[in-house]
Amino acid sequence: MLAVDTATPAVTAGVVELxxxxxxxxxxxxxxxxxxxxxxxxxxxxxxxxEAGRTFAELDAIVCGSGPGPxxxxxxxxxxxxxxxxxxxxxxxxxxxxxxxxxxxxxxxxDPASGSSGGxxxxxxxxxxxxxxxxxxxxxxGRRVDGPHVERPADLAAKLPSLGxxxxxxxxxxxxxxxxxxxxxxxxxxxPVSLVTAASAxxxxxxxxxxxTPLYLRRPDAVEPVGRKRVTRA
Amino acid sequence: xxxxxxxxxxxxxxxTGVGIVRLGxxxxxxLLADEVASSVEEHARFxxxxxxxxxxxHLEAMAPTMRRALDKSGVELSDxxxxxxxxxxxxxxxxxxxxxAAKAFAAALGKPLYGVNHLAGHVAADTLxxxxxxxxxxxxxxxxxxxxxxxxxxxxxxxxxxxxSTVDDAAGEAYDKVARLLDLPYPGGPPIDKLARTGxxxxxxxxxxxxxxxxxxxxxxxxxxxxxxxxxxxxxxxAGEEVPLADVAASFQEAVADVLTSKALRACxxxxxxxxxxxxxxxxxxxxxxxxxxxxxxxxxxLRVPSPRLCTDNGAMIAALGAHLVAxxxxxxxxxxxxxxxxxxxxxxxx
Ligand SMILES: [Zn+2]
Numbered sequence: 001m002l003a004v005d006t007a008t009p010a011v012t013a014g015v016v017e018l019x020x021x022x023x024x025x026x027x028x029x030x031x032x033x034x035x036x037x038x039x040x041x042x043x044x045x046x047x048x049x050x051e052a053g054r055t056f057a058e059l060d061a062i063v064c065g066s067g068p069g070p071x072x073x074x075x076x077x078x079x080x081x082x083x084x085x086x087x088x089x090x091x092x093x094x095x096x097x098x099x100x101x102x103x104x105x106x107x108x109x110x111d112p113a114s115g116s117s118g119g120x121x122x123x124x125x126x127x128x129x130x131x132x133x134x135x136x137x138x139x140x141x142g143r144r145v146d147g148p149h150v151e152r153p154a155d156l157a158a159k160l161p162s163l164g165x166x167x168x169x170x171x172x173x174x175x176x177x178x179x180x181x182x183x184x185x186x187x188x189x190x191x192p193v194s195l196v197t198a199a200s201a202x203x204x205x206x207x208x209x210x211x212x213t214p215l216y217l218r219r220p221d222a223v224e225p226v227g228r229k230r231v232t233r234a
Numbered sequence: 235x236x237x238x239x240x241x242x243x244x245x246x247x248x249x250t251g252v253g254i255v256r257l258g259x260x261x262x263x264x265l266l267a268d269e270v271a272s273s274v275e276e277h278a279r280f281x282x283x284x285x286x287x288x289x290x291x292h293l294e295a296m297a298p299t300m301r302r303a304l305d306k307s308g309v310e311l312s313d314x315x316x317x318x319x320x321x322x323x324x325x326x327x328x329x330x331x332x333x334x335a336a337k338a339f340a341a342a343l344g345k346p347l348y349g350v351n352h353l354a355g356h357v358a359a360d361t362l363x364x365x366x367x368x369x370x371x372x373x374x375x376x377x378x379x380x381x382x383x384x385x386x387x388x389x390x391x392x393x394x395x396x397x398x399s400t401v402d403d404a405a406g407e408a409y410d411k412v413a414r415l416l417d418l419p420y421p422g423g424p425p426i427d428k429l430a431r432t433g434x435x436x437x438x439x440x441x442x443x444x445x446x447x448x449x450x451x452x453x454x455x456x457x458x459x460x461x462x463x464x465x466x467x468x469x470x471x472x473a474g475e476e477v478p479l480a481d482v483a484a485s486f487q488e489a490v491a492d493v494l495t496s497k498a499l500r501a502c503x504x505x506x507x508x509x510x511x512x513x514x515x516x517x518x519x520x521x522x523x524x525x526x527x528x529x530x531x532x533x534x535x536x537l538r539v540p541s542p543r544l545c546t547d548n549g550a551m552i553a554a555l556g557a558h559l560v561a562x563x564x565x566x567x568x569x570x571x572x573x574x575x576x577x578x579x580x581x582x583x584x585x
Pocket of ligand 1: 356
């Protein structure tokens with residue numbers, strides 16, 4: 001399995017071996033550079049395959065983070081994954097990026113070394129720029145119960161009591177920690193293992209993938225011109 | 235050496251294009267597929283291309299357009315020899331979709347990638363229809379995004395020099411703005427051309443920008459012309475007169491065609507070049523091609539204008555340019571290639 005994600009400032013790629021009862025990371029390349037998704041993603045994929053000692057032809061499926069995320073970078077992952085799927089004739093499974101982040105957070109919470117007492121309801125909030133966050137809420141098992149949405153941190157903060165979340169992850173949660181008032185776990189980018197985990201049931205069932213559509217959550221900025229001339233209606 | 239198949243991907247503005255060209259052992263080019271998906275209708279109500287709308291449309295259209303090009307040509311991706319993609323100039327977000335896809339195709343198929351210049355692609359389109367270029371020729375590129383006069387020496391893979399360009403609006407942009415003024419739909423070229431056929435191009439003497447004795451000889455300016463049309467129409471309305479729409483359209487079109495062709499032919503004369511290529515979306519304009527044909531004939535200059543389909547943005551022109559580079563033995567571009575929205579025309583390939 002190849003996993004890619006470009007919905008956060010990280011350029012993420014990894015090769016993961018997925019078996020019915022196990023999941024093993026073979027190689028990953030993650031570079032945090034919000035401006036280099038277009039340059040680095042394909043070289044990262046090549047480097048992962050080389051390190052894993054595998055070829056493109058050996059890939060069985062591709063998993064791609066579908067956002068939400070700042071649009072320009074987000075499209076790099078989807079365009080790349082879509083073309084790989086077409087070139088290799090393999091299915092491409094989109095995964096909402098916060099779902100993978102939630103699984104990463106859950107793994108951290110369940111790690112005995114973390115001193116945590118197990119899973120808790122969780123908020124995932126990534127940076128949507130323009131003083132907004134993309135957010136989704138998860139239960140103690142890492143299942144999404146609300147979202148994803150795009151909202152101002154203060155408006156999200158007002159909803160937190162009803163969401164019942166105790167912790168948060170993501171760069172948005174970090175950036176607006178004072179507004180949200182939740183303890184923040186250190187998970188900023190989705191890992192290839194979590195991306196594949198989020199899609200594993202579908203992949204193992206050889207389900208037909210959902211359409212490879214990004215989660216934009218915002219309309220394009222565009223205004224219709226006003227004050228046109230009325231020459232012909234004189 | 236046998237035939238080589240070159241795949242071309244274009245996504246610099248509002249057309250998603252995939253073209254496939256066969257490069258023969260003798261350097262001949264044959265067009266096998268030219269599939270285009272356009273988002274022009276989504277931009278119409280905004281009166282111009284909205285970058286985010288264009289980028290979204292490219293992502294949606296890339297796979298189906300590729301599928302159609304392969305199906306139409308009967309080519310398998312594994313038969314492709316190399317892949318060419320527009321790396322600039324163009325809209326940043328739009329370029330990134332095509333380049334990301336092209337990199338993935340190149341990596342997955344293990345084929346060389348050529349990140350190429352969109353403007354040089356417009357000239358290469360003509361070689362699909364009219365064969366190789368002479369050792370020296372001039373190209374006039376006119377579209378919604380560009381207006382340039384280029385000198386091409388020893389083929390597209392070796393040297394392209396910009397000798398003139400617009401200092402403000404592109405020719406197609408002027409058409410769009412005047413169309414809005416006359417309540418005609420976007421894009422403005424076709425409706426103005428149609429309306430102009432019923433009008434008199436000599437009715438109104440609109441100004442010819444940058445044609446004074448001290449002005450730059452080969453540069454263009456269309457902003458003053460657009461303003462002048464606006465003023466003329468306003469004066470007419472203020473006087474309570476009916477605006478002679480067809481005459482305005484024809485006279486505007488006459489001014490554009492006059493300036494473009496007179497400057498192009500002046501450059502042919504000054505630089506002793508006997509072939510002129512006109513390409514880009516505005517090349518399909520009937521008055522521009524008509525006047526160019528007249529003036530080229532009397533100046534003894536051979537005029538080459540590709541068919542309208544090849545003039546507008548498409549993947550075939552990018553495949554054709556890729557084929558020129560492959561034929562010239564150019565080195566492929568690296569897979570960490572960057573898109574360059576402001577790529578100058580003299581850089582034919584990004585390395
Ligand atoms: Zn163009």
